[in-house]
Amino acid sequence: MTRKPTVKSIQVLRRGACLLALALPLVGGSASSDSSNEKDNLKKSFSDLHSFEIAESKEGDATSDSDDSEPLVQISEVVIKGLEGHPSQKRLEYAAYDAMSIRPGSKVTRSEVKNDLNSIYSTGWFSGVAIDPINTPLGVQLLVRVEPNPSLTKIEINPEGTKLTQEVIDNIFNFDYGKTLNLNVLQLRMKSLKDWYNKKGYSLARILGPNRVTADGTVQLKVIEGTVQSVKIEFLDQEGNTVRENGKPVKGKTRNWVIERELLTKPGSVFNREVLESDIKRLYGTSLFSDLKVTLNPVAGDPGKVIIVLGITEQRTGSLTGGLGYSGAQGAFGSIGLQESNLLGRSWTADWNFTYGEYGALVKLSLTDPWIKGDKFRTTFRTSVFISREVPQEFRSDDSGKFEGVKDYYQAPGSAGSATVYDIGTAHGGGVGGPFSSIATAKASDSTISWFDYAGDSIILQKTGGGFSFSRPLNGGDPFKKAEWNVLAGMNFQKVEPIDYASNKRPYGVVDNKYTSSNTSTNDDVICVAFNCATENTLVSVRTAVNRNKLNDSRNPTSGNLFSLSTEQFVSVGENSPTFNRLKTSYSYFIPIDWVKLHKGCRPKAGEKYECPQTLGFQVKAGSIVGDLPPYEAFCLGGSKSVRGWAACDLAVSRSFGEASAEYRFPIWRMVSGSFFVDAGTDFSTQENVPGKPGKLLEKEGSGFSPGAGLSFNTPVGPLRFEAASKDFGDDWRYNLGFGWKF
Incomplete structure (x- = not known):
């Protein structure tokens, strides 16, 4: 293993080459003859390497084995020039020298020199590498001239306006600013930029370059983010075909704008895998589609652009429902309903429902538009009309009886709440009299007595009405933003009539267990079922609501x-x-x-x-x-x-x-x-x-x-x-x- 040379060790290597050259004649032949031949061979073999730059070499040259027919040249000295006064002179000298396999005293061929030139350039520190062979009394000196890369000062992204912010760029290149640019390190940083794009979901993004490196250390990189040229919608049948057996294309019921409004991925936007996955989830969330297939087609002649093809299979949106159940309000009940969740292909839900139970019945027709067309706030509209009959929970109890119907009631002036009230349909002793055909007849008989016309049947509230509401998330105009706050505003209209099962008016009621065996009760036990003891109430209301969901x-x-x-x-x-x-x-x-x-x-x-x-x-x-x-x-x-x-x-x-x-x-x-x-x-x-x-x-x-x-x-x-x-x-x-x- 060869350790990195210092300046002194480089001088020692030169002297060692001199001693090796002096000893050559002892090996065989004359030293002068060998030296003369080697100089001629070097001149011939390296003449085309003078000022040779590695950028011009081919990969095959760099990796080719030396040809046995190539002449061998003995190297007496290796000198690296071009780094004088450079702030990183020693570091770059070591990098260049370590990249070379040629050492003083070795015999090399032209191919081996070219390989070393490639190796020096592959360190990434130099923008230019050249070699000059110089004849010396001791042999051949290789003068390797290098041109170091400038110190990195700035990273420019072309084109401007990409997703990369200056903060992201600076975070990645922060360690490299002010230091000699290394192209290998630059490639690693470019990979980090690519990883940043991938982490954000921009899976089609590519980082190319450097396009240009200026003398002041500015590096220009090209970014191809991968944009969406268009989004095409194709409807598929249940087998996934776009064309039916008769040769006609499959036509969908759903309007294209219903699909497109659920897509954050728009033509001209940068393709994002995560955004597209969210788009697909929203489309499935509409419950209109049974299958969705996504295809990315590259645009011929326009690299970096794709066409997204959505293959959509619609599912049946009409349904007939029915069932049996039990609730505290209605007791045992049965229900049947019809629903269409894609009315007119606009994603409207129309619902008709009929429920009949132990304590009531309901017929209701409703319409819901989950997202009003063109509204950026994703406003929902709902409206309904209904007619119902129910035994109100407020007027019954599991253990203490229930209110029963009273046709009419008269409370004598000045009578106390505890005073007795008499049923006009019964004969009463003690001078009260009866029976009477009506409250008016009883009152005419004795107006100092309280009277009521007891029917004894169940009290039913018949309600007829409807209403509408608008609700929206507080998303700031971004329909795809998940908003914690939601608001609602609407109106309701009702006509309420207290009746019995036969539709007779029952404006009053009395608790069944308060109706005594003598066919009497008290004034306190007879109540008005409706407001003002009327046979019909009209209710008009304005409702507003707000909620925050952080579940x-x-x-x-x-x-x-x-x-x-x-x-x-x-x-x-x-x-x-x-x-x-x-x-x-x-x-x-x-x-x-x-x-x-x-x-x-x-x-x-x-x-x-x-x-x-x-x-x-x-x-x-x-x-x-x-x-x-x-x-x-x-x-x-x-x-x-x-x-x-x-x-x-x-x-x-x-x-x-x-x-x-x-x-x-x-x-x-x-x-x-x-x-x-x-x-x-x-x-x-x-x-x-x-x-x-x-x-x-x-x-x-x-x-x-x-x-x-x-x-x-x-x-x-x-x-x-x-x-x-x-x-x-x-x-x-x-x-x-x-x-x-x-x-």
Whole structure:
């Protein structure tokens, strides 16, 4: 192994060559004769290497073996020139010398000299390398003249306006500024630039050059980022063909602009693999397509540009649905529906649904435009019309009876709430009299007595109406930006009529167990079902809402938080049209934990992925109503989405409320998870502030808490949960079955 020479060692090598030359005659022949022949051979063999620059050599020359027929020339000395006064003189001299295989005293051929020239140039330090053979009394001296690269001062990117920022360039080349440019190091830095592009998803980007290196150390590099010339859409059949058997092209139902608006990859944009993958995910998210194929075609004669071809297979978007179920509001029910999720090829969803249950029926027609055409804020529009009949939850209880219909009612002036009210359809003793055909007849008989026309049938609310809303994420005009905040504004219109199953008017109601065997009740037990005791109410409202979603997973969250706030202002449009405001807010917070490790995903082995969706969740909710409140618009407490130990609306019917829940969720086995929870709710003693006090008359507690536990099963439409919850740690348990978490 040859160590790097210092200046002194170079001089020693020269003297060693002199001694070697003097000893040559002892080997054979005369020294003068050999010296003369070698000089002639050198002159002949190296005449074309004088001032030879490596840039002109061919790769084959650099790697070719020396020809045995080439004459050998003995080298007496190797001298490197051109680095005098250079700040890195010693370093570059060593680099050049170490690159050479020729040493003083060796015999070399022309090919070996050319190989050394290539080796010197391949160090990357020099912009020019030349050689001069010089005859000396001691032999042949090789004078290697080198021209070092300038010190690097600046990197220029051509063309301007690329994704590369000056900060990125400086971070990569920071160590090299002010130092002699090395082309090998430059190639490594260019690779780093390429890696930066790849890391950002710009997989078609190329770094070329250097195009130019100036004397002041400016290096110009060419960047071809890979731009998208166009995006073509081709519709495919289920077999992936673009042409049908009859020779006609496959035509799609979906409008091209519906597809194109989901693409951040646009003509003229720099191709980005990650962006295109996100585009494909968004297209799949529309649920309009069953398969998507992407092809990149280079543009002939225009390197750096591609044509993206999207092969799209549409899926069936029309569906007929039906099913059976149970809910606290409707009891056992059945439903049937028709849905088209790509109406007119505009990605509109039209939905017709009919539901018939134990406590009501509903017919509803809705239309949703998920993204209004041309709107950069990605605004969604929804509208619906409906007609429904339901036994209102506010007027029934699992344990304390329900309200039954009263056709008409008269309260005598000055009579107390506890005063007896008489059914006109019954004969009463004690001078009261009866029966009477109407309230007017009874009143005419005795106006100092309170009368009511008891029907004894169920009270039904028939609602006819509709509404519309606009909602949008606060994305700053970037439809592809994931926004935490969303806002909504809309209006609702309803006509509400209290009736019985036969469509007879029932503006009043009385609790069934308050109707005595003597066919009487009290004034306090008879309430107005609707606002103003009218047979018809008109409700017109303006609703606004805002929410912030920072959950890691909206369907099955384990971390993050969710905040929502909404207000609905009802305005009067007539005598029996109330004015009031409903305000609601909620906040949920999730903490990821790993307390229980039943599932094997919570105990991963080396190389396995950690999969343990385990969390401790908290939620608080509150609301209040101010103004002329119809009793059927009051807040309901209790149920699977409220305090789970009570049936739907069985804890309270209130003007204000507050709820809090804590829940621990943990995986058990594959698709099965478990949970423990505690719910609490209160009406803040506002049941008495609801007109008619239906909650009080039905003896609803108003406040309570409910511990419980449950199992959930992951399904494609969300968790299917089965829960058991008790009332205030008592023996009264309630079981809930439903889709989706409570919060």
